[in-house]
Amino acid sequence: MWVELTLTFIGLCLSLYLYMTRKFNFFKDRGIPYIKPSFPFGSTNMLNTFTGKSSPVEIGDYIYWNFPGAKIVGQFQFSEPQVMVKDLELAKNIMIKDFDYFMDRRPVDIPGKDKLNKVMGRMLTSLKGEQWKAVRNIVSPVFTSGKLKSMTVLVNKVGDDFVDHMAKFSKSGEAFNAKDTFTNFTLDAIANCGFGFEAETLKNPDNHFRAMINQLLSGTALIQLAKFALITICPWVTKIKEITFLDKEAGDFLLDIFAQSIKERRKSKVKRNDILGLLVAALDADRQGIKEELENDQFDQDAQVHVSKKTPISDDEIELLLFSNALVLFFAGFDTSSTIMSITSYFLATNENVQERVYQEVSKAISENGGSESLDYNTIQGMPYLDKVIHETLRLYPLSLIERLCVKDYKVPDTDFVIPKGMLVQIPSPAIMKDPQYFDNPKEFNPENFSPEAKAKRSPYSFLAFGQGPRNCVGMRFALLQVKLSMIRLVAHYRVERCAKTVSELIPDPKSGSIQPKGGVWLTILPRH
Numbered sequence: 001m002w003v004e005l006t007l008t009f010i011g012l013c014l015s016l017y018l019y020m021t022r023k024f025n026f027f028k029d030r031g032i033p034y035i036k037p038s039f040p041f042g043s044t045n046m047l048n049t050f051t052g053k054s055s056p057v058e059i060g061d062y063i064y065w066n067f068p069g070a071k072i073v074g075q076f077q078f079s080e081p082q083v084m085v086k087d088l089e090l091a092k093n094i095m096i097k098d099f100d101y102f103m104d105r106r107p108v109d110i111p112g113k114d115k116l117n118k119v120m121g122r123m124l125t126s127l128k129g130e131q132w133k134a135v136r137n138i139v140s141p142v143f144t145s146g147k148l149k150s151m152t153v154l155v156n157k158v159g160d161d162f163v164d165h166m167a168k169f170s171k172s173g174e175a176f177n178a179k180d181t182f183t184n185f186t187l188d189a190i191a192n193c194g195f196g197f198e199a200e201t202l203k204n205p206d207n208h209f210r211a212m213i214n215q216l217l218s219g220t221a222l223i224q225l226a227k228f229a230l231i232t233i234c235p236w237v238t239k240i241k242e243i244t245f246l247d248k249e250a251g252d253f254l255l256d257i258f259a260q261s262i263k264e265r266r267k268s269k270v271k272r273n274d275i276l277g278l279l280v281a282a283l284d285a286d287r288q289g290i291k292e293e294l295e296n297d298q299f300d301q302d303a304q305v306h307v308s309k310k311t312p313i314s315d316d317e318i319e320l321l322l323f324s325n326a327l328v329l330f331f332a333g334f335d336t337s338s339t340i341m342s343i344t345s346y347f348l349a350t351n352e353n354v355q356e357r358v359y360q361e362v363s364k365a366i367s368e369n370g371g372s373e374s375l376d377y378n379t380i381q382g383m384p385y386l387d388k389v390i391h392e393t394l395r396l397y398p399l400s401l402i403e404r405l406c407v408k409d410y411k412v413p414d415t416d417f418v419i420p421k422g423m424l425v426q427i428p429s430p431a432i433m434k435d436p437q438y439f440d441n442p443k444e445f446n447p448e449n450f451s452p453e454a455k456a457k458r459s460p461y462s463f464l465a466f467g468q469g470p471r472n473c474v475g476m477r478f479a480l481l482q483v484k485l486s487m488i489r490l491v492a493h494y495r496v497e498r499c500a501k502t503v504s505e506l507i508p509d510p511k512s513g514s515i516q517p518k519g520g521v522w523l524t525i526l527p528r529h
């Protein structure tokens with residue numbers, strides 16, 4: 001009996017080993033440089049992320065700096081071969097010119113009957129193919145400058161609450177956790193601009209809404225990674241048991257708020273210029289075949305989506321789409337924006353001359369606005385120095401690398417190598433943005449990296465904090481608006497300073513799924529007037 005059991009166990013282990021290592025010669029057979037994999041995690045860069053030695057945002061660093069001359073390098077995530085693209089021209093083709101071959105992201109199939117899973121599976125971030133194209137075409141016009149002009153009023157209101165909220169830190173001189181503080185800002189902004197809900201977390205940071213959001217995203221990065229690993233290696237598991245990525249109570253709480261908001265709109269028929277209202281209008285326009293205007297700049301021109309065949313959206317789908325696009329604001333929008341606000345305030349505190357220049361620019365704009373801090377969209381856009389500071393922050397502290405899934409076999413130009421359909425391709429954007437061939441003294445914080453002269457000297461595709469091409473960040477303008485407005489209000493009233501708890505360097509914490517720096521960002525403020 002024991003002998004049979006032992007032999008069965010050995011047989012199972014051997015089968016698992018053979019199954020997991022069956023593709024380990026993929027790159028060797030094709031003469032492509034690669035990081036040697038080992039069972040069960042795959043390449044060392046993946047192992048380091050999985051075991052919490054390095055942050056997910058640093059996955060591409062080792063390859064970028066250690067394979068001189070290689071355009072592409074292979075790596076393994078568990079048993080799966082993947083490609084890391086080092087060459088910027090090839091990366092640009094993948095993101096823009098040959099986009100049809102790389103339309104999707106990592107497959108995150110979240111099947112299930114659970115409403116929360118259904119909504120998650122329809123978020124723009126994870127939609128695929130024609131379905132993604134149809135939804136992206138509807139969502140893009142919601143974030144154009146024209147639409148953001150009306151939303152600026154709502155963000156300005158949050159700015160007023162923010163200044164009041166900060167007064168206590170300025171009076172007491174107590175250090176504040178910048179990420180926590182700005183999370184209150186972006187929650188209020190997204191709730192208000194997103195679906196007309198007065199969350200008031202700045203007024204009352206301990207309120208139920210904030211508690212639910214904390215609960216929604218609770219769970220360490222490692223648990224989330226383990227769940228993703230499970231559905232990547234064994235997608236069939238979801239047929240046996242539904243895997244949930246979100247806290248159920250908190251998820252349902254949010255879905256309830258969305259449902260109420262949609263119901264009230266339908267009942268009152270009042271048009272609101274918030275994201276949900278604009279989405280409803282954009283869906284109507286799409287159904288009537290009305291084309292919405294898009295921006296004229298390169299970022300948006302490169303992002304044009306060409307719909308080959310129009311997929312009609314059923315009534316049942318509409319509600320789910322509204323819910324999922326409201327939910328995506330929380331997934332893609334509030335945490336990213338509050339992190340960048342916190343990191344920008346760190347750079348202001350640690351670069352006094354930069355803070356002074358931002359203050360001068362802000363004071364001038366306010367005085368030209370008759371002394372009112374409620375600046376409009378055009379005035380905020382017309383503040384070049386603030387714009388440089390925020391872009392430099394995003395360059396030095398990006399929040400993710402770029403990923404695409406190859407959806408049909410792609411022959412890499414000037415090589416014999418074919419990226420097969422189904423293979424994941426990564427672009428190590430954080431490393432590209434620290435490459436001295438694009439940015440002088442790349443480790444230093446220098447807003448002049450974004451002066452018109454410096455920009456003219458390098459490829460516009462070397463700045464990748466919001467991605468590029470049709471699958472770029474659809475909320476970029478809204479994100480920049482929020483971050484700018486928060487910094488305007490901060491420096492107009494307070495001088496931001498480092499304190500005993502301020503870290504000397506920003507190093508992404510491997511244990512943080514949302515790419516927070518080790519030790520967090522702690523600062524103090526002094527009143528300016």
Ligand code: HEM
Binds near residue numbers: 332333479
């Ligand atoms: C500073 C804050 C933000 C940063 C750094 C950021 C960054 C990114 C990046 C790097 C991507 C992937 C782009 C690519 O694959 O080419 C992305 C995608 C996306 N972002 Fe953002 N983002 C931010 C804020 C926002 C906000 C505020 C929203 C919504 C209001 C948003 C919505 C999205 C969506 C929906 C996608 C997926 C687009 C698609 O697949 O079509 N993001 N973002």
